[in-house]
Amino acid sequence: MTNPIRYIGRKTTGFLSELGEIARLLAKTYSFIPRIGKDRALLVKQMEHIGSDSIPLVLVIGFFTGMVSSWQAAYQFKGMISNSFIGSAVSRAIFIELGPVLAAIVIAGRVGASIAAELGTMKVTEQIDALESLGISPIRYLSTPRVVAATLMMPLLTIFANMIALIGAFVVANFFLDISNKVFFDSVKRYFHVKDILGGIFKSLFFGNVLALIGVHVGLKTSGGAEGVGLSSIRAFVLGASMILILDYLLWMVIF
């Protein structure tokens, strides 16, 4: 039977060592940012893949999140608070938490996992070795464009998610809860703080950065053929989604 103390020690050492590897990857990835202009074709391709291609999914998730938020608010307010406050309650929840966090979790599934699978496949088929053998740094060629693209595109996706979620919330409020346009948007304006929306967008910068970084890290560590690639995709999503929630908590303490 395994000694539990030894088991915990081994797991802790493994976790700290992996954290160190991610920090090293982050430093190396950032060291290539000054020459991103030369690699703009790679960056644009990733911005399209991570950003533009994710818009439909973010819009669908955002719309339904907004709609369910209105129902949730109405349910909680019942008998205590007037429904005329739904606009402000829902919009603040969307701008601060729901928009940035849900968009990031969607991107963790769509982009973080796909980065891990793509790089993992390249790893197990020796394509990463082939890049290095041509004198090309895989970090510069693969990691920097993905991390920079995700960091730049995540705030934009969050803005889209915020807008569509607000529309979703309004649709439910207006059509099902009998709240007029004026009452809903007056309520949104009355308690609107620029800090809420900027705080959410600021958080999304970190979310994008971390998601891509985890995808690259997990992808480059892949081993074991097709099974390894599958496991890497799952691992990238689980780690990415967990890191978003942990970061969300830490950033809340700093920003709000």
Added chain:
Amino acid sequence: MIEIQDLRKSFGEKEVLRGISFSVHDGETVAIIGASGCGKSVLLKLIIGLLHPDSGVVNVDGLTIADASEEQLEALRRQIGFLFQSAALFDSMTVYENVVLGLWEQGQRDETKLRSIATEKLAMVGLNGIFDQKPSELSGGMKKRVGLARALAMEPKYLFYDEPTTGLDPITSDQIDLLIYNVTERYKATNIIVTHDLFTVQQIAKRVIFINEGIAYFDGTPDELLSSSEKVIQQFVERFVQK
């Protein structure tokens, strides 16, 4: 010149290389043979710094790989053409993009020149009119040829071949052997061919190193290898001699 001194490499509990030493002089064509899993491919990756040894020294043109900076390693790797066992073509790119990637990344942006180089190198390996095809559309033999064209595009000083005929049918294997022979004759590069195909060894190599139990057990000419009275070597070459 490549110098390898007392190189050791383990993967987990398994020690693959146990203090191997040898040198490869400029212009030589050396075959490295041995049983599957004896560390032949690992050796190639250690030479270009894709893997790190547990101990021992690899020197290439006076540069000690373990002490080299990233920039030095990248510069060295640009002088080494590497044909991978699986060809390792970039599957998101076309054949043309695969062949010219190294040159493009070195700053060569003249499209006419790049197309001319790609046409020349692909013709050299017997391929024409496949610029826009993706690797998934190619056969195993064609992939190896494109991989070789990609390696040649950089006009390398060294050419490393990792199992160039593994997984190919006998006719395609012969074609690849002939191709490698022509390339070695034309380029006068220093060639290291990792293989367990003794046909390849006999047709191309001038010198052969047999790895056994993690060391260079035999170092001589292909004829000396085939006539060796060592039992381990006889067992290895037996099938080939019978044919």
